[in-house]
Amino acid sequence: MRIWSKLSVAGLVAVALLSTAAPSNAAGHRSYGNNTGRCNATVLGGGNWQPLCLFYVHDGSGAIWGQDGSVYDLRDHHFISGTGTGSGQYVKNNATAMESEYWEGSGGTVWFNSGYQGNYDFAYDGQGGPLYYTWNENASTEVGIGVG
Numbered sequence: 001m002r003i004w005s006k007l008s009v010a011g012l013v014a015v016a017l018l019s020t021a022a023p024s025n026a027a028g029h030r031s032y033g034n035n036t037g038r039c040n041a042t043v044l045g046g047g048n049w050q051p052l053c054l055f056y057v058h059d060g061s062g063a064i065w066g067q068d069g070s071v072y073d074l075r076d077h078h079f080i081s082g083t084g085t086g087s088g089q090y091v092k093n094n095a096t097a098m099e100s101e102y103w104e105g106s107g108g109t110v111w112f113n114s115g116y117q118g119n120y121d122f123a124y125d126g127q128g129g130p131l132y133y134t135w136n137e138n139a140s141t142e143v144g145i146g147v148g
Helices: 002-019
Strands: 028-030 052-055 064-067 097-100 108-113 117-123 127-130 140-143
Touching (some): 097 108
Antiparallel strands (some): 108 117, 108 140
């Protein structure tokens, strides 16, 4: 009986250790090239912005959305009306490309999950391109952190 008790305790300890192990690291992808020139204050409506932009169409020709600052959850954000295919659609889980105009040299990141979690795509200032890990699975954006 004592052997079974010791084995049971050892098994419970092993299960507890496995359940508290750190999750695997998120995978990241760098988008580069494909600067459309559309991610600027003129298109986005004023201000001295250094935005991170998302596009509905993978080559940057469709509807655009941009934000000067990080967005914890894209749930209530829409692509700008009148900017092409996808205008007015929700941004969350609908973007296929990105572009960063964040001037601090650290660029921007598009996250798979809300709250800046999960896999991500990133681009440095003046760069962008099709999303890889977050293609139509994008839930938050972060600027100025330079995860890459």
